[in-house]
Amino acid sequence: MAEPRVRVPSTAKQGEIIEIKTLISHPMETGHSRDVYGRLIPRHIIHTFTCTYNGEEVFRADWHPAMAANPYLAFYTVATESGRLRFEWIDDKGTVYATEAEITVA
C-alpha cells in the first residue's frame, strides 16, 4: 500500500527530547481469526520495528499478535545531530517496509 507515515520535527535544539510518531498499513493477522469458510487465517504480523539515527540504532520494538491492524507507534528520542532517521518494519514474511526523515539540529 502507501508509504508508512512518519512525523518527525524538521528542526530541534541540541539535546532536545523529540517525539516521533509512526503509522503503517498492515493487516497484523493474529493467526487466531477465521475466514468466512471457517479456516484459520495464517499469522502475518510485523514483528520488529527499528529506528536508526545516522546509522546508530536508537529505538527497537518487538511486536506480538496483540497489536491491532495498521499499528500506530509513538516514541521519544534525543536530538543529537543533524541527519537522517531511518525507520524499518519487518514482518513475518520477511518483507521490510522502510522510510526516512531528515532532521536539522541547531
Place this chain on the structure above:
Amino acid sequence: MQLRPRLPWREPAPGRRRSSTGILAGLLVLLGAACTGAGLLLAGELSPYTVEDRRSGYTYLSEENQRLQDDDFANPGLLWVEHGRALWHQADGPTGTSCASCHGDAAASMRGVRTRYPRFDPQRGKLINLEQQINRCREQRMQALPYPYESEALLALTTFVGWQSRGLPVHVSIDGPAQPFFEAGRAFYIQRRGQLDLACTHCHDQYAGQRLRGDVISQGQSNGFPIYRHTWQTLGSTHRMFAWCNTSVRAEPYPLGADEYVNLELFVAWRGRGLPVETPAVRR
C-alpha cells in the same frame, strides 16, 4: 468466542463531546447550530456534528475514538488518503494521463464534490456514486481499466476525494431526474428483509440511541464514509456497510455497486443532509 472486557459506555450529549479540549468544538457546535437554525450557515462553512435531530455517528463514539478521528496523524483512514494522493498523480492507461492531468490540484478542484454524490447521471439515465464516477473517468477519459469495487485503489481514491470536502455539509439533490431513484432508496430503507425481518428504519429510526446487545445503535448516517471501522480493522465503503447490515439481519446482500445500494446511498445521504463530511471517519 472469548469475551473481552469493555470500557463502561458513557453516553455523550448530542452534538457535544466530553473532552477537556472540546471547548472550542463545543462553541463551534453552538455557533453552527445557531446559524443553522437561523438559516445562516454559509456554503463552505464547517458544519456541526448535530443538525436539528440528525446526529452524526461521531456523537456516538467514545472519547478515545473521537480523538482518534480528529488526530491529523494517527487517524488510520489517512493512510488511504495518502495512497489516494499518490494514485491521483499516477498516470494510467494508454493516454498516459492521471487524475491530476485534468483535475489539477485536488484541494481546489475536488472541494465540495463529495457533498453532492450520489447524483443523477444523464449519460446512464440513473444515479452514479463517487466510486462509480471515479471509474467512469478512468474508463472514458484515461482509457484505463476500472478499479474493482472495494479494491484498495478505489477506496484510496474515493477517500482522497472525500477528504477534500472535510467539514463541508452534505447537500445532495433529490428533485428532478433524481427523484424516482430517491423514492426507490426510501422504499428500500423501510422494506423489511431477511430472516430477522427488519428494515433499516427499525434500528436507525425507531431504536437509534438504544442498545443492540453491548452496542449503542446510531442513526446510521453516511457522512463519514468511507470509514475506518474497527470491526473490519480497515477502511470500507457505504456499500460494504449496507451489505454488512443486510447480512446482519440474515438477508442476502446485494453485490457492491448495485443500483439498489446506490439509490439507498442517495436516500441515506439526504437523511444526513447538513451533517459534515468526516471522511475518513473512525467508527466501531
